[in-house]
Amino acid sequence: MTQLDAPQHAAENENPLWDTIVIGAGPAGLSAALMLTRGRRRVLVLDHGVPRNRFTDHMHGVLGHEGLAPGELRRLGRAEVEAHEGVFDEAEVVSVTPIGGDDGARVHVATKDGRAFRARTVVVATGLRDELPNVPGLRALWGRGVYACPFCDGYEYRDRPIAVLAAGEHSDLKAHLLRQWSGDLVLLVNGSFTLGEAEARSLAARGVRVERSGVDEVLAGTDGRVRGVRLANGSELELEAIFTNPTFVPLTGMLDGVDIRGPEHPESRVWVVGNAGDPRANVPVSIGQGAAAGGDVAFALLMDEIAAAGRV
Ligand SMILES: Cc1cc2nc3c(=O)[nH]c(=O)nc-3n(C[C@H](O)[C@H](O)[C@H](O)COP(=O)(O)OP(=O)(O)OC[C@H]3O[C@@H](n4cnc5c(N)ncnc54)[C@H](O)[C@@H]3O)c2cc1C
Known part of the structure; x- marks a missing residue:
């Protein structure tokens, strides 16, 4: 290094140019980071510790990891990325801004604690937020008897008393789907969902009961898991699990106005x-x-590097 290089080198040490910044250390982000670190790329992973499945103790349907705790998969994934020289930092990202710097930086990433990072590419793996129907008691039991995905959590409740809490126009289909797991199944018609006569006949033909009086509260047992619901007519229904349709809200606010990598925006450096x-x-x-x-x-x-070499 010459004396003339020194200031630039110091700046590089203070704010390095990352090949890739991965935002989110869940299964998607860790997997991208592992590929890239194994590809000998300089990777920074930023995460602020709120994974979607933090409400549940076990993951299902993950080949080779059946029943593993979600936190354990993240711990293993992080260790594997770190073993390949990936760097982790705890931070909440608030903005991702495409730039065209002479220094090779293509994206700026800003965090809530006021830091700014430079990268050639960014992978956004921030997950989503589940917005649940507004029924008292439901949110507190999310992941503890209240679920969205039958393929993830249905098997554990096979042949047990379960319900579908109607939310959204395809709620009757969800009840048909859950019939695969249990014959002791009731569709709780609630809120804005209206069940048509033909749909009600179809459910009855497949042995699915329908409860139309509305749900006042989801009830917890002493074990902190679902034990049933209190209906608007005052009666209680014993249940072991409730499946519903949350509204999915992607956590991509930091990307407002950014073109995502895809056929329409081949020049974008954000995935x-x-x-x-x-x-x-x-x-x-x-x-x-x-x-x-x-x-x-x-x-x-690689394409950027080949193009840059061609310009020499
Ligand atoms: C109750 C429940 C049970 C589930 N059970 C199963 C199951 O059994 N099997 C299964 O396959 N799937 C299951 N899922 C689905 C599973 O959670 C998702 O498929 C999976 O988490 C998606 O991975 P992801 O990496 O996209 O997102 P996530 O796992 O949510 O990871 C996103 C990461 O991004 C970080 N992040 C978010 N915003 C920012 C930001 N602005 N700055 C920095 N970091 C940020 C978060 O901290 C988080 O670590 C379940 C989901 C729920 C809710």
């Missing part, structure tokens, strides 16, 4: 993976999307 871009992505799908994006990002970085 969105996992639940942040796809509410249906469970853990294995999120891992797959992260890995695919990791490969795409590595290729984009």
Whole structure:
């Protein structure tokens, strides 16, 4: 290093140029980070510790990890990324801004605590927030007998007394779906959902009961899990689990106005993976999307480097 290089080197140490900043250390972000660190890229992972499935103790349907605690998968994933020289920092990202700096930086990432990072590419893997129907007691039991996904949590309640709490226009279909797991099943018609006559006949033909009096409260047992519901008519119904349809809110506010990488914006250097871009992505799908994006990002970085070499 010459004396003339010294200030630039100091600035680089203070605010390094990352090949990729991954925002979110859930299954999607960790998987992208693992691909990229194994590809010998300089990767920073920013996360502020609020994963979507923090309400549940066990993950299901994740091949090779059946029943594992979600936090344990994140711990293992982080250790694997760190073993390949990935760097982690606790921070809440508030904005992602595309730039065209001479220094090779293509994106600025700003955090709530006032820091700014520079990167050539960004992977947004921030997940989503589940907005639940507004029924007293429901939110407190989310992940403890209240669920959205039958493929994740239905098997544990097979042949047990369960319900679908109507929310949204396809609630009758959700009840038909849950019939695969239990014959002791009731559709709780609630709020704005209206069940048509034909749909009611179809449910009855498949042995699904319908309760129309509305739900006043979801009740917890002494074990802190669902034990039933209190209906608007005053009666109580004993249940072990309730499946419902949350509204999915992607946590991508930091991307307002940013063009996402895709066929329409091939020049963008921002990728969105996992639940942040796809509410249906469970853990294995999120891992797959992260890995695919990791490969795409590595290729984009390579193309930039080939182009830069051509300009020499
Ligand atoms: C109750 C419940 C049970 C579930 N059970 C299963 C199951 O059994 N099997 C299954 O496959 N799936 C299950 N899921 C779905 C599973 O949670 C998601 O598929 C998975 O978490 C998606 O991974 P992700 O990496 O996209 O998002 P997440 O796991 O939510 O990770 C996102 C990360 O981004 C971070 N983040 C968010 N915003 C910011 C920000 N602004 N700045 C910095 N960091 C940020 C968060 O802290 C978090 O760590 C369940 C979900 C719920 C709610």
